[in-house]
Amino acid sequence: MERNLELTIRMDNDHVEIDVYEPESGECSQIDAPLSFDEHPEFDAAVGNEIYSWLSLWADELAGQN
Incomplete structure (x- = not known):
């Protein structure tokens, strides 16, 4: 089995936000x-x-x- 997760990473000087997106289901956390x-x-x-x-x-x- 092979699956993919896409990451979008945003950061500033003291904080990081990461969106984790699963293309097959469309779910994002x-x-x-x-x-x-x-x-x-x-x-x-x-x-x-x-x-x-x-x-x-x-x-x-x-x-x-x-």
Whole structure:
């Protein structure tokens, strides 16, 4: 299985916004985080959680095909 996610990233001096768009379903979600190059556990968790939520949906879809 291969899927695509599109990212749109906006940033200023202290903030980053990322739109995560899944072209097949048309669904979009957004991650907002402070911009921090040294420590960024909130950002890491938000990105990881977002990707795993898509993986979970796709795994359910794949299981339903079998």
